[in-house]
Amino acid sequence: MDTEPFTIEALMFETAPRIIGPYIHERVVCRSYDARVVEVARRVGEAVREHLPDVTVEHVGSTSVPGCEGKGVVDLMIPVEPGQLEPVKALLDALGFQRQVPPAGHEPWPESRPMREGSLEHEGTRFNLHVHVIPADSPEVETQRRFRDRLCADPVLREAYVALKRDILSRGIMNSGDYSLAKDSFIRGVLDSFR
Numbered sequence: 001m002d003t004e005p006f007t008i009e010a011l012m013f014e015t016a017p018r019i020i021g022p023y024i025h026e027r028v029v030c031r032s033y034d035a036r037v038v039e040v041a042r043r044v045g046e047a048v049r050e051h052l053p054d055v056t057v058e059h060v061g062s063t064s065v066p067g068c069e070g071k072g073v074v075d076l077m078i079p080v081e082p083g084q085l086e087p088v089k090a091l092l093d094a095l096g097f098q099r100q101v102p103p104a105g106h107e108p109w110p111e112s113r114p115m116r117e118g119s120l121e122h123e124g125t126r127f128n129l130h131v132h133v134i135p136a137d138s139p140e141v142e143t144q145r146r147f148r149d150r151l152c153a154d155p156v157l158r159e160a161y162v163a164l165k166r167d168i169l170s171r172g173i174m175n176s177g178d179y180s181l182a183k184d185s186f187i188r189g190v191l192d193s194f195r
Contacts, residue, residue, distance in 0.1 A: 012087065013094035016051055019043075020096030020118035024128055028179050030165050031072040037063040040074050040120055040127045044095075048078070051091050055084060060144045061130075062161075065151040069162045071176070073128045074120075077144050079136035085112075088133055092116045097131060106177035113138070143191060150190055161186065 041064070045057035061075030062068045080088055089111075097116035100108045109115040109132075116131045134140050151158045161183075168182045 013051055013091045016091060016094040017047070018094070018096040019047055020120060020129070021126065023098060023101070023117040023119055024126060025101070026128075028071055028169065028174050028176050030069050030162070030169055032069055033063075033065075033067050034072065034125075035066070036122055036125065037072075037074050037127065040122050040129070041076060043122070044074075044076060044120060044129065044131070047095055048088075048091060052084070052087060055080070055088060058145070060132075060148050062151075064148050065158060067155075068151060068158050070165060071128075071179075073130055076129065076131045077141065078131060078133045079138075079141045080133055081136050085133065085135075089114060089116075092131060092133070097129075103175045103177035105175070113140075146191055147187055157190065161190075 038059070041057075041059035045059075048055055048057050056079055058064075058077045058079075059074070060077045061073070062070030063072065063074045078088055093116075095118075097118040100115045100117055102108045113135065114133050116133070118129050118131075119126045120129060121127075132144075134144075151161060164183060164186050165179075168179055173179050173182055
């Protein structure tokens with residue numbers, strides 16, 4: 001039987017409300033932007049900060065960019081300082097987040113930089129969530145912010161990104177891991193052009 005190891009952190013959050021439901025594994029499609037994602041992200045951030053007030057929760061990814069089409073998964077980033085990783089993971093577990101189940105052929109994020117998944121019901125719709133817990137000194141933190149901010153600031157760039165997503169899907173790439181990899185060179189190009 002697979003059980004989580006007992007930790008002091010787990011005891012700290014045993015009264016946390018279990019607001020997160022199971023992640024819904026779906027075929028990748030390009031969905032229209034849904035403005036309700038802002039409130040979904042806010043609710044999760046508020047639930048985390050209620051128990052860990054010194055932790056920052058940031059909305060990143062396509063759903064953080066008004067008008068940007070995408071998978072519709074609400075991506076959140078938690079940059080963690082030394083000593084915060086284990087309490088954050090324990091709180092996410094207590095809220096109901098699950099360990100990542102990677103798509104076939106892909107490795108999960110390591111537990112030193114974990115990704116948790118789950119869903120939250122809001123206004124009659126269940127929204128999938130990815131929470132990326134990243135060491136605060138990792139360059140990835142700034143990369144996530146810069147890419148989000150570039151897309152927010154440049155509608156032409158945002159349209160090019162959406163066109164790329166549609167093209168990837170039109171080529172039959174439906175596995176979420178392969179879909180993400182297919183966008184990688186575009187993202188790197190955007191970031192390199194604004195150094």
